[in-house]
Amino acid sequence: MSMVEKRVQKGVERGQQFEIFVDGEKILAYEGETIGAALMAAGRRTLRYTNKYKHPRGLYCGIGLCQECRMVINGVPNTQACQTLATPGCQVETQQREKYSTGLTG
């Protein structure tokens, strides 16, 4: 049996469960996962709106390259949700263009 087959059979072990707050709503997260992953698991696809046209944006690359997942995390705007680990009680806001313009296009 290959290593991949062993991992698939064993399954995924999640860390301890806790709550985070996204736009005031409680969402479950697990130790070791990113805020982006917790939001996707909760069915939340919109993480920010574009500056110019207010188009919704969500997780795209998931590896810190595209900048589409910028949110306000614990009061810090333009924080990448895909690169930030969820921590118990952390406060996350959907980033609105009016509040946190970066000067970046889109």
Ligand code: FES
């Ligand atoms: S999803 Fe691309 S940088 Fe986070």
